[in-house]
Amino acid sequence: MTTIPLSEDMQSAATRAVFSALEAKGGRGCVRFVGGCVRNALMGKPISDLDLSTQLTPDETEAALTTAGIRHVPTGKAFGTITAVVEGEPYEITSLREDVETDGRRAVVSFTTDWAKDALRRDFNLNALYADIDGTVYDPTGLGIGDAKDGRVRFIGVAEERIREDYLRILRFFRFSAGYARDIDAESLAACVALKVGIDGLSGERIQQEVLKTLKLANPLPAFAAMQAHDVMPHVIPGWLGRGSDLPEFAAVCGLTDDVDIRLIALLDGGIGLSAAALHAVQTRLKLSQRLYNRLRDAGKALDALADNAPFARLMYLHGRQATEDAVYLAAAHQAKAPSAVAYVMNMLAGLDIPVFPVKAADLMTRGISAGPELGQALKQLETDWVNNDFSQSVIDRALDALAK
The missing domain is CATH 3.30.460.10 (Beta Polymerase, domain 2)
Incomplete structure (x- = not known):
């Protein structure tokens, strides 16, 4: 007993x-x-x-x-x-x-x-x-x-029969194998691969929940790498191409943080990219919350800006602190940076305050610009010049002095 x-x-x-x-x-x-x-x-x-x-x-x-x-x-x-x-x-x-x-x-x-x-x-x-x-x-x-x-994860009875009862069990097999198995069971794996098209008929909500549960694992890489290797991922993430069989960027991010959202961003970055069109397709299929979609989108924009060597203060001002931090994780994964290097940058970001644009519409109106489209355009242009010049107060002073003359 x-x-x-x-x-x-x-x-x-x-x-x-x-x-x-x-x-x-x-x-x-x-x-x-x-x-x-x-x-x-x-x-x-x-x-x-x-x-x-x-x-x-x-x-x-x-x-x-x-x-x-x-x-x-x-x-x-x-x-x-x-x-x-x-x-x-x-x-x-x-x-x-x-x-x-x-x-x-x-x-x-x-x-x-x-x-x-x-x-x-x-x-x-x-x-x-x-x-x-x-x-x-x-x-x-x-x-x-x-x-x-x-440490064996095997279907009860005949694997294909269990899968046909509920195709979500394919995704559960990969999740449980990553979390509990010493090695992936060959017979169960073969059944999952043979019936992978059944995933297409599942609701987006159920797929999303299973993906997020998998991302919470201490090491979710084996699950997604196995799905990638056996062409299961295109049935999970719409538009999936996958740029590497071992998902190197995703693996690196998993070693840096257990934040599920960042791990998802890294997974999508390596599988479909972070363009608005690609992310919209994922949101539609997997029924992602607007909050999560916004985080994915903003991280992609911040990553593009970071690739253009934009200063961190500018990144935080334009895209927010969260998106900037997410972009740092992604960039560190792309460049195979050590965790200590990432921690250093994160500590630095924590000490940076996001600048506040010091000009109001009233400041321009007192200098002769009337309310209307011209005022909005002038304010926006001044803000752009201020940001592009690293938030220099002299840019503001010169612009306001010029209007006053």
Whole structure:
């Protein structure tokens, strides 16, 4: 019998209260930890979210929590998920399910009390693991414990069948392989490559979420490099060409920062470039937020200016501090700069104040320029001259003196 050491959260009073509430309704053993927390405990990795599976139906789960006085929200009741909240901590509780129908994007499910049937609808052996409140591990596929301990990411059963149930599993395979596998599984990889066109039918939101989760990994390079090597990336990022099989700039940026946005900028820079047209296509397909799109766009503009040797103060004034910092990361990656060199520049930028244009429209109006298009043009031209001359006050003084005469 395999047991896992329970983390502090897994054995907290709040967690035990949830287990007790459900077991009061469904009996001892009707609820178990599932998936990531069990897998990570076996592999000695940090545990974050605590997900639970139960033999109770969603209605029964709600009734049990209500009886115990535990607040709960039907976050995904149609799919079997009720979220309990105890002492501010959320617990996603999902009823055991089996697939009735799948179309590669979504599944129609029915509820069951059979742990094995629930396990068989999951993606990888190491994700189909359950554990009770005492830490005893249950492995319905018979392969999950071994795969977790040996660092293997393999589809449950026949890989192509699991992928056809949900093509997002292709992207999950690359993410989990980068995060948990010692080596990429050849049979699973072959199935992903054979069915990669199925990614085209997925929603942009689901692809975006998976890409961002992958970028959060300590080292996301193996995932994207493998997708690049096997021509999966064009199905993930529209317009993808990829200028290097090993994504050198992306690899360099990943070694410099764990900021997901900067990593995404570097990935796109190496795969499609940062032109407005290319970024707009990505935003449209992956449903990127306007905030993220603006950051991608501004970083591209700042990188172009940096390539033209624009001073940092000018870069920050024209493009903002964030875009300037992003451009520095990208430029450092292109030039293979050491982390110490990047840190030096970042410290320098932190000490720079963004200049403030010292002239107002009223300053020009008092010198004879009337309100209207001419005033706006004169103000803009004066600002451009001031910026191009490194914010020289003498440029301002000469211009205002000339107007006063």
